Amino acid sequence: MNIKEALTQIVSSAFSQCGYEARLGGVAESARPDLCQYQCNGALAAAKQAKKKPIIIAEEITSCLENDDRFSKIETAPPGFINITLSDKYLAGLLNTMSGDSRLGIRKAEVKTVVVDYGGPNVAKPLHVGHLRSAIIGQSLCNLARFLGYNVISDVHLGDWGLQMGLVISEVELRQPNLPYFNAEYNGEYPKEPPITEEELSEIYPAAASRAKTYSEFAARASRATVELQDGLPGYRKLWEHIREISISSLKRDYSRLGVSFDKWLGESDAGKYVPKVLGLLDEKGLLADSDGAKVVEVALAEDREPMPPMIVVKSDGGDNYAITDLASLLQRRSDWNPDECWYIVDNRQTLHFKQVFRAACLAGLFTQSQCTHYGFGTMNGKDGKPYKTRDGGVMRLSELIASVTASARAKVELSSVEMSEQEMADAARQIGVAALKVGDMINHRSKDYIFDIERFLATDGRTGPYLQYTTVRIRSVLKKAEASGFIPGEILAPQSQTERALGLALLTLPDTLSRALNEKAPNIICEAMFSIAGELNRFYFENKIISCPDSSIRSSWLGLLDLTRKALELLLGIIGIEVPRSM
Ligand code: ARG
Helix, strand or coil, X not given: CCHHHHHHHHHHHHHHHCCCCHHHHCEEECCCCCCCCEEECXXXXXXXXXXXXXXXXXXXXXXXXXXXXXXXXXXEEXXXXXXXXXXXXXXXXXXXXXXXXXXXXXXXXXXXXXXXXXXXXXXXXXXEHHHHHHHHHHHHHHHHHHHCCCEEEEECCEECCCHHHHHHHHHHHHHXXXXXXXXXXXXXXXXXXXXXXXXHHHHHHHHHHHHHHHCHHHHHHHHHHHHHHHCCCHHHHHHHHHHHHHHHHHHHHHHHHCCCCCCECCEHHHHHCCHHHHHHHHHHCCCEEEECCEEEECCCCCCCCCCCCCEEEECCCCCECHHHHHHHHHHHHHHHHCCCEEEECCEHHHHHHHHHHHHHHHHCCCCCHHHEEECCECCEECCCCCECECCCCCECEHHXXXXXXXXXXXXXXXXXCCCCCHHHHHHHHHHHHHHHHHHHHHCCCCCCCEECCHHHHHCCCCCCHHHHHHHHHHXXXXXXXXXXXXXXXXXXXXXXXXXXXXXXHHHHCHHHHHHHHHHHCXXXXXXXXXXXXXXXXXXXXXXXXXXXXXXXHHHHHHHHHHHHHHHHHHHHHHHXXXXXXXXX
């Protein structure tokens, strides 16, 4: 149950009972927790229409509710606030209901089918840290939406169709010209084994890119190869398949280390076959215009305040470009999955691109504007404030980044006084390193840039992943110790202290937290809630001797509260993709 919704219902009916509009009864968390737990400001809004002082209206409402035993206090504060404090008995009842429910009282949302486009790695180019944010934010949003009942289709949308493919093909051709892929006369079977290894591939792309920069002839050849590949030249197609396969297996390995996975491994190439159809749709509607040998769609609107250039859909060399590919993949998504919404978790720097694509999709009649949304994110920067790089100034690959955070975590794990086997240490180092990385990222609103600082992210105190893991490990260990003495979690009783009450209230926010995070596509809301729950838990833990409490009903109530806290943290950690080590 969403407590704010429940209180809103109660207060709204009081408003209508007193002759005011029910919609004025909205209840929010208190802006003054020292005075009350929740508040309603509806009397202020009602005053004008009713031509009464807000405080008078607030008094009418509070006197209507003052005998309600769900509240320990409901009172007015000038100029017309209604301040609400729950009764401890009501609070305990709500916590017990939550604890007894496998979904912790969190209802499913209205069912929708959504396609989530995230990851967006490019074949042949290594996965770099820019793809990190897309992967972890996107995966969290998928997990969240699934938990809330959505039908989610996640698609990695591989970059496997652009110039990088022509560059790699041309570079291989230059190095091994005698391979059958490059012989136009060849009509035998192509080799089953790829002509290059994963390692070679990772070296070939940068080599080809720099060659293209120096030699315009090579660059032209790579562009030609791209168009020929897109036109289906059999040798190129076969070589491309090999390159794609090598790339996908290394991508899957990197992603699985991060707990990221996709339902669909479609790519720009799969959109390729929808390009003619989508161009046909645009043409039918008279939306295609010629511009210097290219074809464009005019997507500007009268209300635009910023320049909105036309979207190029066919380049002058005839190749498919990024924009038409995205438009074609919207057609594929509509035809195959008919989703209610499409979410794109892609770098902020692509904002203009997505505006153009979504407007064109709308003009072509594929989706309405509100169905497709780009949820952008900022950059992960180094301490110099510039996009994060390796020590020698190169682009840091994701696999290197994961290896380096795991090594830093390992150094900490080795200092721990807890006995661990080699396997446990290795697992803990990976889990802690990834948690540090993820929370370091997702504690920030996705649209913001942030500074990567692994030492800070790894601290077990502060707003970090390891702190949340540590808190969960602590709760599990108290529960285990208690169980060993025969004490098990029982019914949660009315709180005895302010810290216990605060922990209960923090737990009550769970349903609201998840629905806000989903509405705003903001995993940082989940992180904030975890820090507030973990903070209250730790205060409660330090204030009370739980296992040695002499009163058995209080002890079992406290264990019940701890157990509910554990379930809440585990749920939230699971959504943002954090595993909890066995010990740390
Ligand atoms: N491959 C692109 C890049 O690395 C990102 C793809 C994002 N998704 C999309 N549908 N355009 O920049």
